[in-house]
Amino acid sequence: MLSPHSHQQVMVGRAVMKAKQAGRAALRLPPMTSTSDLVKLYNLQAVKKLSQNFLLDNKLSSKIVSSSCRVKRSHVCEVGPGPGNITRSILEQGAQHLTVIEKDPRFLPALDILREASQGRLDINIGDVLTYNMEKLFPPELARPWEDPPPNIFLIGNLPFNIATPLIIRWLRDISLHQNAWVYGRVRMTLTFQLEVVQRMVAPPNHPQRCRLSVMCQNWCYVAHKFTIPGRAFVPKPDVDVGVAHFIPHQEPHIPLPFNLVEKVVRCIFSFRQKYCKRGVATLFPRAIQDDMVPKMFTVADVDPDMRSFQLTMPEISRLCHAYSAIVTQNPTIASYNSREQHIKAELNCDMDADGNEDEFRLR
Template sequence: MSASRKLASFRLPPLPTVGELIKLYNLRAEKQLSQNFLLDLRLTDKIVRQAGCLRDAHVCEVGPGPGGLTRSILNAGATDLLVVEKDTRFIPGLKLLSEAAPGRLRIVHGDILTYRMDRGFPSNISKPWEGDPPNLHIIGNLPFSVSTPLIIKWLEDIANRTGPFMHGRTRLTLTFQKEVAERLTASTGSKQRSRLSVMAQYLCTVRNCFTIPGRAFVPKPEIDVGVVHFTPLVQPKIQQPFKLVERVVRNIFQFRRKHCHKGVEKLFPEACRIELTQEMMQKADVDPILRPTELTIPHIKALADAYAHLCSREPSLNGYEHREELRMKHLTRQKNAPMDTLMDRPSSAPPSPLQPC
């Protein structure tokens, strides 16, 4: 059978449109779940094309909702599509699609943040990490509320080669708020350069594919949406544990507009802060007055390596968190405050909680 005829055999039979399914099952988008439906199949087809060739592929779709993107994935020739949907209202419509594509669509009612995706696909699809990516893809029109924690979770899985990345360098094609998409792909010196930029780019090749205008969604969000493609690197650009890199990057970028040494200082207890900050900056050979947005991946690598060296020499640093130190100081001040001060405090205005740095 020719490739075109084989692909045509994957096309779904005539079905109610996505819009008709929404009306049929009274599927209103839930604002608290940050749901926005993409009904234009030309756009869902365009998203799927960014993933590459899906003929005979295994795919996990995150949050299929009413199934617009699901149809495009099936029409593109995926032979095994696993959809993970948290909202029970969408299950009947997905079952209708499953019946139209017998043996090709599996439905999991669950939360993608806790679902064990490594158990969702057969082991024989795995490829060596150093080789080509497996014929396994993760695709999703992500709810805004989970997009950032979810990509951070998957980046950690990439670093540890766990979860869906037990099968190899599984590729991802995902939607984000336009601003988040720009952060993920921002280059050094860009105003959008952030913690997310560094964490994604030291582990993956990240490509901002195209932007979908907000008016294409129902209901229309206040912002546009970016489609981003990730391919894990054979070798990460920083050879340190994910948690250590994340701690260094998080602390540096908490003071985006200040010199980078201000964030580095917060990696260390107050008693030895200045001394260890100077040692770390000198060992890394990084100019302490660079802004966080000016730091390249090699800069971050040098800082992470220097920090790892200090942690190996002083193991107590591994468990240190500046915010926890601030919290304990706050509790101590409350405990030692004179009783008359506490009595004078208006009951209608309780002390505001300690704000994070």
């Protein structure tokens, strides 16, 4: 026979067990049609021009969500949910609230089924994530100072290939300005890209894949390649495998200068990737002053002008950016110089008619 104290312990243990079971049950969605069946039911064909590829493998969807860290009791925004397989995984892993942003209204019926089963935890917004402003998407009390640990907010998405790189560049700009979703603090992201793109994002100096995207991503975020999904897991099957990347914004970027300035310098440095980096740096300046400005910039930065761009470390690229910033401060007109625009103008001048009627050409 149990003593009163032992009996009390047993009752407490049973109560705890019931509470845990109730908690697990609360995370389960009611039985419903599978995502693959919904795709068939609503005849949801992937649109090639939108680079749509459906991930219908539940285990892989769950792995994407779990690689985001712990989404239980968090607020999540999923971009490009499509028919909702990752959406389902986010809800099943216990997100407190989920908002999806979907451009294609064909997916509304499938997403509505998930919304009705989510017990108020899912909102559906139709919009283009490239222009969508998330500054009021989450409760204001979730916001954290930039220097604090990241807020309990996550961005997750299986991105169409045609917008993935432009979107991450746009979001890096938003991170640098602490705007859009990043008004709430250092919001974390877990996103899919073509495997080669992820390899470029994480490539260190001297790596064959080191490029402009490597520097831009690593300047504002810690980037990790979580795992690779074979192309055969998607419907329709793409010609490439897919990489899952996780981003955590830095408290302070390696190069604490305005985004546009850093992007311009890095773009020029990597414009001649296999040549000496001085060749790319020269495109920052009008031809008439290149012979003076290029050596000056490398001297001030204390960087070897005969290195290849992919060999440069983050500190070396930082010093080049700061040197360019100092030159622009002394010579403000240089800031507006764009070698690409000048090249286009030169081509247009060559294409003018024999009479030199430039005004007529501009009106074409």
